Amino acid sequence: MKISKEIKEIYSVLEKIIDCFNSHINFNEEENELGLFFVDQLKSNLDGAKILLDAVLDGKKESLKHSKNYANAAKNTIPQITSRLDKINDEKALSLKKDIEGSFNKCWNSFSLEFEKL
Secondary structure (H helix, E strand, O other): OHHHHHHHHHHHHHHHHHHHHHHOOOOOHHHHHHHHHHHHHHHHHHHHHHHHHHHHHOOOOOHHHHHHHHHHHHHHHHHHHHHHHHHHOOHHHHHHHHHHHHHHHHHHHHHHHHHHHO
């Protein structure tokens, strides 16, 4: 499924974002932990959306609503991550912001197409 590939791409960008958060000297511990929390939330929500979508494709139609909820929660987490990158405001962070937004948009479009088919 195309979504799996796109989630892997997001995970790759998130690893770079984690490194960026951890290495940013102007972030205090609380700001760093908050950024990492949002990264974890995004991962959890993407995983939940994918697992439940797979369940729908295996015949468990009642999981569709929950998959959509997880996908929407993931979408709502992106601005939280990008706002942390905006606070860093350097070339690397701004590049990562574009990368995560672009990667997520591709994944969101794939989820949306799958949802429409069901």
